[in-house]
Amino acid sequence: MPFSLYFSPTPLITAPSPLSKPSFLVPYYHTLHAPKSPLCSSMEHALTHQGKQEAFDLRPEDSQTLPLGLRRDAMPSHVAVIMDGNRRWARLRDLPVRSGYEAGVESLRKIVEICCKWGIKVLSVFAFSSDNWFRPKVEVEFLMSLFERGMQEDTGIFFRENIRISVIGDLTKLPKALQELMVNLEEATKNNTLFQLIVAVSYSGHYDVVQACQRLALKAKCGLIEPSDINVSLMEQELETNCTEFPHPDLLIRTSGEFRISNFMLWQLAYTELYFAQSLWPDFGEAEFLKALLAFQQRQRRYGV
Numbered sequence: 251m252p253f254s255l256y257f258s259p260t261p262l263i264t265a266p267s268p269l270s271k272p273s274f275l276v277p278y279y280h281t282l283h284a285p286k287s288p289l290c291s292s293m294e295h296a297l298t299h300q301g302k303q304e305a306f307d308l309r310p311e312d313s314q315t316l317p318l319g320l321r322r323d324a325m326p327s328h329v330a331v332i333m334d335g336n337r338r339w340a341r342l343r344d345l346p347v348r349s350g351y352e353a354g355v356e357s358l359r360k361i362v363e364i365c366c367k368w369g370i371k372v373l374s375v376f377a378f379s380s381d382n383w384f385r386p387k388v389e390v391e392f393l394m395s396l397f398e399r400g401m402q403e404d405t406g407i408f409f410r411e412n413i414r415i416s417v418i419g420d421l422t423k424l425p426k427a428l429q430e431l432m433v434n435l436e437e438a439t440k441n442n443t444l445f446q447l448i449v450a451v452s453y454s455g456h457y458d459v460v461q462a463c464q465r466l467a468l469k470a471k472c473g474l475i476e477p478s479d480i481n482v483s484l485m486e487q488e489l490e491t492n493c494t495e496f497p498h499p500d501l502l503i504r505t506s507g508e509f510r511i512s513n514f515m516l517w518q519l520a521y522t523e524l525y526f527a528q529s530l531w532p533d534f535g536e537a538e539f540l541k542a543l544l545a546f547q548q549r550q551r552r553y554g555v
């Protein structure tokens with residue numbers, strides 16, 4: 251499997267916190283968010299010295315060639331995905347639930363590889379919702395371990411393929427080691443430019459809008475803005491998707507035949523084209539993705555005009 255790459259990030263803390271909030275907000279900011287952990291610069295060092303293993307199969311000629319019928323000039327910049335149906339996939343095969351999630355990770359890897367080949371700039375995936383905390387403890391723990399493993403195993407790929415990783419959501423609820431791994435990975439890959447993978451963990455659209463409002467209220471309280479200054483642009487600066495140049499998904503795909511958006515990126519999806527696939531997420535491969543993109547390219551986007 252080309253993506254398999256083991257990397258054990260032993261944190262060697264050498265740089266100051268990458269927390270980039272204005273200093274005037276720091277006392278308040280810490281009441282809203284866990285402090286970001288320091289950048290592990292040893293990670294960057296280790297990554298630049300492990301270039302021998304195979305990355306995924308991304309050849310220069312692939313990035314020039316698109317499947318028949320798919321137009322480069324109409325490619326969505328940002329695709330969002332609700333990766334639904336992992337447990338059903340496992341149950342249908344009499345497998346334990348964890349096998350469904352593991353198969354889901356493989357599917358995600360394939361889709362990331364395709365995005366890089368076909369020139370999609372950003373992929374956002376709903377990996378764990380705020381409501382998923384209410385799932386059985388053993389399942390939640392398994393998912394946390396899967397995030398940890400996935401991020402560690404693929405760290406080298408992200409570097410070699412110039413992939414930026416961003417994580418959005420209420421990370422304060424995650425195990426400390428996972429928080430640190432995520433923040434370090436975000437920091438270490440922040441200058442990568444080919445493609446950005448946004449992983450939504452402990453995330454919901456409600457959470458995102460509420461945390462943005464809290465930040466704006468804080469700024470108003472500090473006298474930095476007037477309540478009447480608040481507009482769409484100021485809101486968007488505070489949403490967690492401020493981590494990307496393309497905050498509004500052009501296309502949302504939900505797998506498994508459900509027709510809901512389930513509290514994912516509520517603000518950001520305002521003008522997004524929706525596509526619902528019957529396949530369960532672990533079965534969603536290149537052919538299905540192509541179908542979704544071709545359907546997207548048939549749509550006329552009017553933005554209410």
Ligand SMILES: CC(C)=CCC/C(C)=C/CC/C(C)=C/COP(=O)(O)OP(=O)(O)O
Nearest residue numbers: 333334335336337338354355377396397400
């Ligand atoms: C490293 C990384 C980002 C990993 C992502 C792993 C992954 C595929 C997570 C999906 C989690 C999830 C709660 C999916 C919803 O479908 P469900 O499993 O609840 O399916 P069901 O609708 O059949 O119950």
